[in-house]
Amino acid sequence: MRIHRAHTFRAVAWTVTAAALASTLSLGPAAAAEPACPPAEPQQKPANTCPVPPAKKPPAKKQAAKKQAPKKTAAKKQASDKQAAARKQAARKQAARKQAADKEAARKQAAKKQAARKQAAEKQAARKPSPQAPTAACRPPRPKPQPPASCQTTPRKPAAKKPAAQQPAAQEPTTQRPPRKRPPAKRPPAKKPPAQRKQLKKDHGWRSEGLYIDAADLRKVNVFLARARKAERTISPQVRSIARRTKATVVSFDERLRQPESVKRAVARTMQGDPTMTAEDALGRINNSVRYILQWPDRSYVKGVQDTTKLLAGWKNANLRWSNTWARPRGFKAISSSWRANDSGHPYELQFHTPKSRAAQRQIRPLYVEAHRSRTTSQRRAQIQGQINRIYATVPCPAGSQLLNGPRRRSAERKAVNGGQYVRAVPVMARNPFTVHEPLKP
Secondary structure, three states, X not given: OXXXXXXXXXXXXXXXXXXXXXHHOOOOHHHHHOOOOOOOOOOOOOOOOOOOOOOOOOOHHHHHHHHHHHHHHHHHHHHHHHHHHHHHHHHHHHHHHHHHHHHHHHHHXXXXXXXXXXXXXXXXXXXXXXXXXXOOOOOOOOOOOOOOHHHOOOOOXXXXXXXXXXXXXXXXXXXXXXXXXXXXXXXXXXXXOOHHHHHHHHHOOEEEOOEEEOHHHHHHHHHHHHHHHHHHHHHHHHHHHHHHHHOOEEEOHHHOEOOHHHHHHHHHHHHHHOOOXXXXXXXXXXXXXXXXXXXXXXXXXXXXXHHHHHHHHHOOOEEEEEEEOOOOOOOOOOEEEEEEOOOOOOEEEEEEEOHHHHHHHXXXXXXXXXXXXXXXXXXHHHHHHHHHHHHHOOOOOOXXXXXXXXXXXXXXXXEEEOOEEEEOOOEOOOOOOOOOOOOOOO
C-alpha cells in the first residue's frame, strides 16, 4: 500500500509539473484554456467632421487621351525597336563588309608573299649551277686522268655526295615554270626640235603665225608696253572725269590696255609689209595701246562729243587723229580719235559711240579677228567685209553727227620725257585732215 501510494503521489506530481510547463510554454491544452480576446469595438466618427466631396471624373477628351496614350507609347516603342533593329542590321552589314575587306587584303598580301617567295626561289635556282652541267672552267675529274692544274688547289666535291638539302633545284616540283626572260625595253627615239624652236631658243625672240620679231626689237616692244601701263595710271582719271561731266558711259573699261600679243602682231605685220621700216617706226604708228570708249544716247551724242573735245583741249592733250565715219554709206560708223597725253606723252585712243553702234562693233568683233589672220584667203576676206557692211547698215545716224570735227591741229615739237618722245601742244589754225579709221583691235 505504501508503495502504491508513493507511485500515485509521484504520478500526480509529474502531472502537475507537466501542466505547469505546458502553461508556461503555451502548449497544448494550456494555450486552449486561455480565454480569447474580446473583439475591438468599431470607432465612431466624430460628429463635427466635414464631409469629403466626391472625386470629379475627368472629361471625355482627357479620358480619350489617356486611353490613346498607351497606343502612342506602344507605336513609339515599336518604331524605336524597328530603328534599333535597322541599326543593328546596318552594323552587321558594315562589320561583314569590313571582315570581307580584311579577308581580301589578307588574301592579297598572302598572294604577294607567295609570289615573292616563288620569285626568290626562281632567282636562287637560276644563280646556282646545276650539278649535271658543270662549268667549262672547272670540270669534274674523270676516273683515270688527273684534274687540271687550275683546279687542284680547290678540288670540287662530286655532286652525289652533296646533301639533299643543298640541292633545291633538283627537288623542286616539275610544275614550276622556269623564269621568263623579259626582252629589254625599247626606248623611243629622241625627238629633234624643229629649226624654228632652236632659233627661238638661241636669240629669245618672238614668233607666231608666220610672224617674227628678233630679240633686239622685242626688247623695244616690251619697253613700249611698260610705258603704256605707266601712262594709263594718269590717263584713266581724266577719262573718268570727262564721263562724269558729260554724263557718258565708259564701256569696256577693263579692256583699256591692249593685249601684248596683239601689239607684237601689229609690229611684226608692219615690219613684214615694209622691210625698210624699223621697230621704232612701227611702234610710232600704234596709237591704241591704251584705249577707251565713251557712249551717249542718240539725243545727247553731239553735245557729249563737243564737251569732251573741249575738256581734252583744255587739259592740253594733243589731237593726233580724228575719224568721223557717220556719213559713210558702208563700213564702220562712229568717231575714232587719237590723243597724246600732256603729262606722260603717250598716245591713246578714244572712241565715241551710241548704244546701237557699240552693239554692232561687238557683233563684228569675231569677223574682224578672222579677217586679220594670215591664213585667211582674199575670197573669205571679201565675204567678211560684206557681212560687216550689212551689220553697220542697220545702225541709225544721230542728228548732226556727220558735221562733228576734231579740235584744232597741234604742231609737233619733240621733247624727251621719261626716256620717250611726246608732242608738246602748240595751237595752229588748221583742221585735222586725217580720215583713216581702224576699228578696235583685239
